[in-house]
Amino acid sequence: MAGPEAAPIRLLPEDLDPRMLADAGIDPSMIPLGLRQDTMKTFSLDLARNDPHLMVLGDTGCGKTTVLRGIVRGALASHTADDLVIALMDVRGDLADEVPEPYLGGHASTAPLARQLAESIAIELDKRQASKVAGPRILVVIDDFDVLAAGGTEPLRPLLPYLASARDLGLNVVLTRPVLGASRAMFDMSLQALRDTGGSTLVMSGDRGEGPLLTKIFAEQMVPGRGRFVRRGAGATLVQVARFAREE
Ligand SMILES: Nc1ncnc2c1ncn2[C@@H]1O[C@H](COP(=O)(O)OP(=O)(O)OP(=O)(O)O)[C@@H](O)[C@H]1O
Numbered sequence: 001m002a003g004p005e006a007a008p009i010r011l012l013p014e015d016l017d018p019r020m021l022a023d024a025g026i027d028p029s030m031i032p033l034g035l036r037q038d039t040m041k042t043f044s045l046d047l048a049r050n051d052p053h054l055m056v057l058g059d060t061g062c063g064k065t066t067v068l069r070g071i072v073r074g075a076l077a078s079h080t081a082d083d084l085v086i087a088l089m090d091v092r093g094d095l096a097d098e099v100p101e102p103y104l105g106g107h108a109s110t111a112p113l114a115r116q117l118a119e120s121i122a123i124e125l126d127k128r129q130a131s132k133v134a135g136p137r138i139l140v141v142i143d144d145f146d147v148l149a150a151g152g153t154e155p156l157r158p159l160l161p162y163l164a165s166a167r168d169l170g171l172n173v174v175l176t177r178p179v180l181g182a183s184r185a186m187f188d189m190s191l192q193a194l195r196d197t198g199g200s201t202l203v204m205s206g207d208r209g210e211g212p213l214l215t216k217i218f219a220e221q222m223v224p225g226r227g228r229f230v231r232r233g234a235g236a237t238l239v240q241v242a243r244f245a246r247e248e
């Protein structure tokens with residue numbers, strides 16, 4: 001008699017078409033981004049509950065901006081302009097074309113402008129906190145945080161007091177930075193605050209020699225779009241983000 005069949009080894013694809021992703025369904029705060037290796041099911045960001053913030057770490061060309069593009073597209077697809085404001089901080093301008101005017105709360109392409117944008121968001125959040133009335137979801141999208149932070153203007157500083165109440169306030173912050181220098185940068189007040197307030201982390205391709213980025217999590221070389229997703233209180237899960245390509 002034949003023994004039990006070995007479970008087939010299922011591998012994540014290296015190139016995943018975003019159209020292959022299952023719809024987010026009825027919950028607009030679930031943003032489908034790719035596939036998880038553990039279940040081979042959709043990898044989604046859960047903005048309303050488990051992933052109030054996201055830090056994407058990865059070296060040049062690993063697919064960081066592509067992740068942000070996927071988040072922006074997913075959020076746009078599931079929200080009307082009355083329900084969502086996107087604030088972009090993006091020195092290279094890669095994401096500027098992604099956000100239609102009615103959704104755009106501001107686009108900062110320099111560190112001082114990013115600081116100003118954060119200050120104006122803080123004023124809005126302060127009002128929400130005082131009135132206990134929620135407004136549209138505010139999604140702050142920051143590409144290449146290291147470049148913005150290099151100016152010493154601390155672009156995220158005005159938002160730090162609100163990160164912990166992000167769920168009640170309808171605030172989400174998603175940012176990218178390289179693995180290179182990340183173990184030191186984790187002491188940066190803003191990055192530390194993102195993690196301490198329940199933010200999730202996606203560790204994409206990078207050098208293991210950088211040292212542990214989170215408890216026991218090291219970067220390693222990976223194909224573009226591949227990363228280890230770490231949610232607070234849960235183990236790491238290998239994921240493949242779909243290739244949310246730039247429109248030609
Ligand atoms: N999810 C993905 N699946 C397959 N290929 C991808 C994926 N994401 C990125 N790539 C490939 O890698 C290239 C670089 O992607 P992207 O610009 O998102 O990387 P990045 O990390 O933002 O780079 P940089 O360090 O220059 O900012 C893309 O042009 C594409 O060829």
Ligand SMILES: [Mg+2]
Binds near residue numbers: 066
């Ligand atoms: Mg990029």
